[in-house]
Amino acid sequence: MNHPGAGPRPPSYTANFQQQQQQQQPPVGRTSPLTQGPARTPPSQMVGGPPPINTGAPVAGYPPPMHMQPGAQPPPGVAGPPGYTGYPPPASAPQPTNTMQPYGRPAAEVEGNSRSKAQLIVGIDFGTTFSGVAFAFATNNEAKEDIITEWPGAGSYTKQKIPTVLYYDQYQKVVGWGPDIADALAPTGYPKPGVQKVEWFKLQLMLSGNTYIDPINLPPLPPGKSEIDVAADYLFKLRQAMRTALQKTLGEVFNREERNIRYYLTVPAIWNDAGKAATRAAAIQAGFLRDENDNRLTLVSEPEAASLFCAKTGLLNLKVHDAILIVDCGGGTVDLIAYEVEDENPFTVAECTAGSGDSCGSTALNRNFSNILRTKIRKMKLPDGSKTAGRVYAKCIMDFENRIKADFRNNGQKWAVDVGIEAEFPEAGIEEGYMTFTNEEILQCFEPVVNRILELVRNQIIAIQAQNRTLQNILVVGGFGASEYLFQQIKLHVPPQFQSKVVRPMDSVAAIVKGAVTAGITERVITHRVARRHYLMATLQPFKEGYHPEAYRVPSLDGKDRCKFTRQIFVQKGQKVKIGEPVKVSFFRQVAPGATLMYEDILYACDEDVCPEYTKDPRIKEVVTLTSDLSRKNLEKDFERMDTPQGTFYRVYFDIYLTLDGSEFSAELVCQGEVMGRCRSRFR
Template sequence: MVRPAQERTYSTATCAPSRLSGTSSPRRTAPQHTSPRHRHKYRIAMNFNNLKGRLKGKQTGAPPVYTPRSPPIALPTTRPTARPPQMVAPSAPRPAPVAITRKLPVLPDRLIVGIDFGTTYSGVAYVLATGQNIDNLKPNNISEWIGQGNMSQSKIETVLYYDSDGNVVGWSLDSDDCMNGAGKLKPGIYKAEWFKMHLQADSVNTYVHTGDLPKLPPNKTALDVASDYLTLLHKAIDAELLKRLSGVYEREKNNIRYFLTVPAIWNDAGKNLTRQAAVRAGFVDDINDRRLKLITEPEAAAVYCARYSQLSLQASDVFLIVDCGGGTVDLVAYEVEETLPFTVKECTVPTGDACGATRVLAAFEQIALDKIGKIPLDNADGNRLRAKFLDKCLRDFDNRIKKSVKYKNPRDFLIELGSEFDCPEASVTDGQMAFTSDEIAQAFSQVVERTVELVKDQINLVESQQKKLEAIMVVGGFGASQYLFDYIKEHIPPKYVQKLVRPVDSVAAIVQGAVTTGIFDRVVTSRKSRRHYMLETVELFVPGRHPEEFRLRGYDGVDRCRSTRKIFIEKWQKLVVGQPVTVHLRRQIDVNGNPVFKDSLYYCEQDKCPEFVTMSGIVPLATLHMDLSSVDKSLFRMVEGSDGRKMYDIEFEVSMSLEDGDALRAECTFKNQIVGQATVDFK
């Protein structure tokens, strides 16, 4: 354990009973430092009982996804732990929905912006609450962007362009100066893409690796690139909202509440980097600013589906969200707690993998490269022609073939290469390269197979709890793929085929759900912890149980064992939103010492956590900094150590909670008074 030099003796940590374990101490809440507008809390009353029928939605195609060449990527073979299914008990007939009339609350003026920061495409939506009945509010997608003329785009590419000096010279909405007349990058220009995935890859994780992703520009970190992109996106949002809302925007721009989406399976470090990027981009002033909230993508989708779909759900029903995006597929099941107001809780721990649309393109790229490699080309012009042919193949696959291919109606496709020649070995006739239905299926195979595995695992987790799974909702840009949807339908258990649905405008479900989260009070009331969280501690040494090399002598003359751990959040534990877990800590310092402490936080994703933090499976997460220097030292208890020196024996508490997309937050309390935030520095 790392401790300041002035700390004189051992430290211990014990978990206090919390609301999560069924017992609690008086709740402590932080003083409000924000304006009344920011502190405003409201509840909704929504009538979902009169929403009838199944989802009936147009199946819109995903926006075009063009990404340049990258090495083929092998999908991970690891699978989330799934508990074995049990027989589901027969249920009573479902009651018919009952219409309930209730006056809904009215909001004060508030501008809410949702940002779906995607791997390949990003979208923005907003709503202006101007005293209307909240039942009448509906998010507005930003589809017209400054510099795009009359072109309408609900999503824009998540790309940046840098020059050789590291300056941003173009992005999604302005890249003309980066290209030559043939649409190729000019010399010395670097294109940055898929950089969102680097935010997670830069931290310890189990499902994506930096080597699998396109390289970042020279001398740029993932945080640098993400910050640069979000800065330009922020400026574009400001310009568009100013054009649409004029004086209202000028009045409200410093009070905007932002809801930024992140994948559910990202760890705390990846989410923290995302928050840092948003702060650098100027959305809010600092990382603790409550105007910025992170929301997981499937949670945003769940809010959207619950609010705007025509899906009739009763209390105790479970619905599964399958969010298929450009980089990841995220899944989580929710159980309906109440229908008025509509609230849900997590029924399963979120799972997922890096098996989004980009993996399909990478697999097709390898197929095309194998064919192009069989074309006999001279050395003088061969490389240029190979690059040209590959670019033609990738563009046509991404813009046309990927959207039109169907699992139940396979067919062959031809791609124009732009040169008249024949090469039977490469399936080229009259300058057209042929791709068979089997080759197209091969490009999709690993991704769709992995997605079905994830869906089945979630079904097993629901059934193991003897819950009723009433709907499986496929959302996200890649979720609009008919091939993916039909493949899932063909391979899930037959009894769930009729429960597989795709909401209206499933592509916009994430960003509109993010805005909807800001409109209504908490829809998700509790979550399940994805992993164990623990502090490194010392405890009394027990011969025969503790390793001798871990024995240490405290200043009070008592032997203790170092590198032990104290779990304060268990894996699978129910975490009630807004209710922190309290950890009791004890420190002893010299009377002239400064009461500033730091401890190491760890996590473990195994079901059974090892005993010592040095063991395999326990991963360093962050350093927790706790500052009690604002407390009058006369309030500390003075004791005498074994060497006769006087010390302060300090007992205090740290309240920790997983909020804002599962991000870890903490604050210190001493004698039931909040004495400041405990800062968390992620490793």
């Protein structure tokens, strides 16, 4: 938020209509009591007059009839002028069916518009360790999802998913990606001199505000490259390969439809708004969209995609009010979401518990194995920088990734890795050119990771039972979900009545990318989500002696003090929010004559169960900036004039609509039926 003197935009605190205070008699010439408003600097000290002031006091009326649009509807709970009849809001603004409840109660939902579907649909599973692309040329809900299996560098081999990896030269040019890495590697199989291998970079898209990921354990990015740059580089290569495959498969149809493709890109359910915004920014930079206003990209949570795929294939046999728990075990994260069936035909579900998860995906196994391997290599007592040690490390890591991790069963088996050296190092477990790992050593890699997953599963089952829902299926999906050891451990450790309900689709690795396409083919299956955080805005409220902090006291144009940094919650944590239907809150601000009618309002979020009272609390984070331009409005003609002994100003009424769309939310500022500002991905 800009401060006076810092730029052309004045402060933009807001107040909402629902917080009613004791009314006072309005002075002559006004239709409602004068509301108090703050000023960061007394009006007499400001160049060009005082800035717009947002108030937090009661509203007993609406602008007088001469300023009200014919038939316009006053704020909820506020009487209109004599003769008012009202009419439905303009089509250009969201159509509310209900209004925000008084402060402290969850926001009510209002009606929204359904989204359109394109014919050519592409699903993208952008994973931490592996990625995939599927598509459908859809003419009806029965369209079939096809997976791209031919990739550059893979030769005659077909792969449903390819490594999420990049190789950069010393000039930060991509010289290898996914399976196409021949130019990046030396004959030894290691990167050429000056070439840097970069992996697990997806996790860096959500480091901001994420408690699940330790950045210390992530491989470094190339110098001068941000996490969005690196993700965009990979997605650009993925897009090139996708275009080649679709041109080969669809021919002229692809050339005709490319500009209209709708993309459905999966993200972990535990990702916050910053992670989703970074993912969208990378997709735009990679060329999937023309610009940030192009609406052809939808972010779909990975568990939602999995549930869509399994529902379509008939794996689930569910009735109304039955619950299903999705356990999506990927490379970087494990996400869990429970859904309740709302309808069988068409199949629709709503979240019945708040999603949960952690960074306990299969890359955590790699980190644990790396620690064990380094301990064994140190027992070789080789000099620092030894090429032999580097060769042993690289070969063991590769074998663990490609063989041991997938085949481990905890059945007492020993694992021998060909490390390609003749010397014997029995103290390190190397004999006859093989390094041996015991069952117990590999179990040490799995146990802490699997135990964390089991804890997450147990907590979700408890939450489902607390909702008095019947849990019919526990669906294990994702690349790590294909681990037989993990699958059997989940079956073994859930309560006995649920052991037979733990299932895994035959195509669990491809379930998410196919489900992403299904999201574009079918009507939306997920109807409601449970908010994982509070969403709120800053307001100004009448200053209460002995209650509000003295440091937050600010003067107002009418001489009465306000408390800044108070907050108005749009959506409460744990509140069930309907997808596509905006939550509306009404506000006003007081504006001095001649002021610039351009504003930046900040939307905040808080992950705490109980949201702190003031937006300056460090537990409340800035999420997105909503920029609005009301300069085409005429203050004198369009808004209510307020004459007071302290001066003249105008009251500007507006509404903010917060809409959940898939895995993202958007915000719009509407003034007198016109959308004056909107935001989606401009996250701070």
